[in-house]
Amino acid sequence: MAKSNKITVALIGNPNSGKTTLFNALTGLNQKVGNFPGITVDKKVGACQISQLASKNKIDTEFIDLPGTYSLYPKSMDESISFQVLCDPKNEHHPDVNIIIVDASNLKRSLCLATQVIDLNTPCILALNMMDLIENDGVKIYLKLLEEKLGVAVVPINARKKIGIGNLKQAILNVKERENKNSFVDIKNLCPNLIEDIQKLLNKASDYNAFQIACNYKTITDFSKQDKGKLDNIISKHKFIAKRLQATETVRRYKAIDQLLEECIEYPENSKNNSLTQKLDNILTHPIYGFAIFLGVLFLIFQAVFSWSEYPMEIIDNSISQLSQFVTNSLPEGALNSLIVDGIIAGLGGIVIFVPQIAFLFAFIAILEDTGYMSRVSFITDKLLRGFGLSGRSIIPLLSGAACAIPAVMSARTIPNWKERIITIMVVPLMSCAARLPVYTLLISMMIPAEQKWFIFNLQGLTMMGFYLIGFISAILIAWLMKYIIKSKERSYFVMEMPTYKTPDWRTVFYTIIEKVKVFLIDAGKIIIAISIVLWALSSYGPASKFDEIERKHQNTENAEVIIASEKLESSYAGIIGKSIEPVIAPLGFDWRIGISLITSFAAREVFVGTMSTIYSVGDADNTKSIREKLMSHKNPDTGEAFFTPAVALSLMLFYAFAMQCMSTLAIVFRETNGWKWPVIQFVYMSALAYLASFIAYQLLS
Amino acid sequence: MKNLSDLKLGTKAIIDSFSDKELALKLMEMGCLPGEKIHIERKAPLGDPIAISISGYLLSMRKAEAETIFVNEIK
Structure with missing residues (x-):
């Protein structure tokens, strides 16, 4: 069967068929998540060992x-992946065995895909999920007959309850080539000579595989130009x-399926209607209760990500x-100590700190998806968001962005x-x-006296x-603009199944959290650590002579540490950059001190407060004043009046409202869009927007 | 013959044909075939999208998409 001892198994099925639950049941925590090359479709690969019953040999299975x-037939990038892996034998993930997972309560629709896959003539197993449930409803499926008619092994399972998983694994080892290689649809009859010509080009392709390639060869990335030309x-x-x-x-195909089902399945007289789902939908998609409950759910999510975390x-x-x-105390003082503590550990801290928010948000999202409620959220909010180039599914990423953009960007998947x-x-x-809160709090307190009121x-x-x-x-406005700017060949469909409600599968919730945290820590973490070290180097190093001079100057001063820190920051490379960008940011009302803070707070917006506090410590040797007092007492050297006028404070706030001052968000956008294009565009447009807003505000007010 | 989007909540109909070839493919794969019985089961609070029940499951689509489906109402 396989060239090496390893068997590669593809899991394929309809959305909501329980495919991911089965994947988790088969592989446990032994999974890796990445992107397929060039696009943003999750590639989930897992492994397990299957013991042969007779010989006790362990077979590695991927x-x-x-x-x-x-x-x-692919209609989106996600679907194109499934098509390419299954239909292109040269694809690196082309399987030895296919497991087609089918929701037994939706047999007719599921068999469309299932029989297509069977027609490719790769050895297949049909996993009949939730078989026990429909048997309780009185539906009878004649498994032996179904196996015979389909020509593949049929294994009843329940992925949630982990029933039948052992049988399924054994079936993988015992899988046979299909004896009857006739397609369910006589495809040769549809386009006789074409199939043969394609089979000459790609030997061993089944009739149906040849037909599929004829329909969609343009989307196969592995095909050479030459091959495509021949196919043309x-x-x-x-x-x-x-x-x-x-x-x-x-x-x-559906006609063939209808015939097959007529023989293999028997429904009870009074056929089932999902009365529970209907009753729940009456409430959850209700014009008033529906929105009220959704707002409640949003509130809960917001609470979790914002305060529980x-x-x-x-x-x-x-x-x-x-x-x-x-580490500071146990390592000798010096550059290495500083690198490890202020560069690496600080960077690591800046990454790990986001884990609770990611975990909470994805716990909720997994529950909403798994219960079937998420599709109802799309259903009731689609009309509201459609005009802005967003969809019903954008609402949760958008609103959780009010807590933290990182899990929000990840949830856009x-x-x-x-x-x-x-968009x-x-x-x-x-x-x-x-992270903007501390910045806003500080600046608002400087701009507006606490007691000032507007009415009450x-x-x-x-x-x-x-x-x-x-x-x-x-x-919302930028989304609306982007709707017209971003071009896409992919059509936006809303044709979507609304699955019946289920209780959440806690294992799936758990695996989702683990997966998302892993993706963030590993994929985004690498970039964040790298940027942290660069930022650390910029703010702790400068021309050596200057640094020595500062040390010498304050040799005999008491409580010099604060002043030295401040002056060192001023003459560090970050300080030099801050000073050199002063002409650019002067029209916004900013001086070089703010310039330095803009650079260091790229690590995270809240760093702004700390940097400002350090820089403005000059002349406050005891370091007793609050940061607000330090800033307020700072005078404009030209006018002699307070530097932080309301105009400067407002301009600075607007800058922080719009600017992409967060390396972690950029790193996760890089990971989620699989390249630097979108994070760069995002950085540029947000910075431009920030500059413009601050410029207008400052120029009008000052 | 009527557009699916013109049907009132609760009506039953039989699919006749499609006007958008590309969308028709997607709909057919999901079980919306000519001759199949459907039931307008739900409309979203703002009247759009709608949800129909077809071959034992619930399928939602936008009104613009429903417009491409021609049906014969069952009285």
């Missing part, structure tokens, strides 16, 4: 979880019109500072349409995230709310 699809010739020679024949094929984040924060304290997914990812970081409202609070609104409105 499973690949293919994206869910309703047929082999064959297509034009036979005047092959793919779309028309695909339609005929589908109609005939604070406790674990605090623990992480404390452990990281204990660790850096420990549930949006099936590429364009809507990209959502592009605008999510405009939402006011938690506290003006500080109102301003804060205003900035949340600015974030949301700009996200």
Whole structure:
């Protein structure tokens, strides 16, 4: 069967068929998630060993979880992957065995894809999921007859309850080539000579495989230009019109399925109706209750990501500072110490700190997906968001962006349409995230006296709310603009199954959390660590002579540490950059001190507060003043008046509202879009927007 | 013959044909074949999208997509 001892097994099935649950049951935590090359489709590969019953030999088996699809004809990038892996024998993941997972309660529709895959003549096993459930409903499936008619082994399973998994593994070892190699649809009859010509080109392809390639060879990335040229010739020679024949094929396939099911399945007299699902839908898609419940769910998610995650984040924060304290004390003072503590450990801390938020958000998303509620959310919100180039599925990424953009960007993966997914990812970081809060709090307190009121409202609070609104409105408007700018060949469909409600499968929830945390820590973490080290080097190194001079100057000063830190930062490379960009940021009302803070806070927005505090420590040897007092007492050297006028503060706030001041978000956007193109575009447009907004605000007010 | 999008909530109909060839393929793969019985089961709060039940499951689509499906109403 396989060239080596390893067997490669592809899992294929409709969306909501329980495919991922089966994948988890087969492979456990032994999984790897990556991207397929060049596109943003999750590639999930897992492994397990299967013991042969007779010889007790252990056989290495690799499973690949293919994206869910309703047929082999690709209509999106996800579906194209399934098509390519199964139909192109040269594809690196081309399987030795296919497991087709089929929802027993939806047999007719599932068999469309299943019989297509069987027609490719790769050895197949049909895993009949949730068989026990429909038997309880009184439905009878004649398994032996079904096996005979399909020509492949049929194994009843329940992936959630882990029933039948052992049998399925044994079936993989015992799988046989199909004896009867006739297609379910007489495909040769549809386009006789074409099939033979293609088979001459690609030997051993089954009739149906040849037909599939004729329909979709243009989407196969592994085919050479030469091969494609030859196929072009064959297509034009036979005047092959793919779309028309695909339609005929589908109609005939369903006819064959109808016949087959008539013999193999028996429904009880009073056939089932999903009364529970109907009752729940009456409430959950209700014009008033539906939205009210959805708002409640959103509120809960927001609470979790925003406040519940604070406790674990605090623990992480404390452990990281204990660790850096420990390392600082146990290593000799010097550059290495500083690199490890301020560069690497600080960078690591900056990554791990996001884990609770990611875990909480994906726990909720997994529950919403698994219960079937997510498709209802799309259903009730689609109309509202469609006009802005977003879809019903954008609402959760968008609103969770108000807590933190990183998990929000990751959650955009549930949006099936590429364009809507990209637009959502592009605008999510405009939402006011938690890291902007310390910046806003500081600046608002400087701009507006605490006691100032507008009617009965506290003006500080109102301003804060205003900035949340600015974030949301700009996200929506930019999305609307991008709808016209971003071009996509992929059509946006909303044709979507609304699955019956189920109780959540906690194992799936758990695996989702593990998977997402792993993706973030490993894929985005690498980039974040690299940028952290660069930022650390920029702010701790400068021309050596300058640094020595500072040390010498303050040799005999008491409490010099604070002043030295401040002056060193000023003459570091970050300081030099800050000073050299001063002419560019001067029209926004910023000086070089703010320039330095803009650079260092690229690590994370809240770093702004710390950097400002360090820089403005000059002349405050005891370091007793609060940061607000330090900033307020700073004078403009030209006018002699306070430097932080309301105009400067507002300009700075607007800058932080729009600018992409977060390396972790850029890193995760890189990971999620599989390249630097989109993060670069995002960085540029957000910076431009920030500059423009600050420029206008400052010039008007000053 | 009517457009699927013109049908009222709760009506039953039989699919006749499609006007959008590409969308028709997707719909057919999901079980919406000519001759298949459907039931308008649900409309979203803003009247769009709609959800129909077909061969034992619930399928949602936008009104614009439903417009491409011609049906014969069952009275």
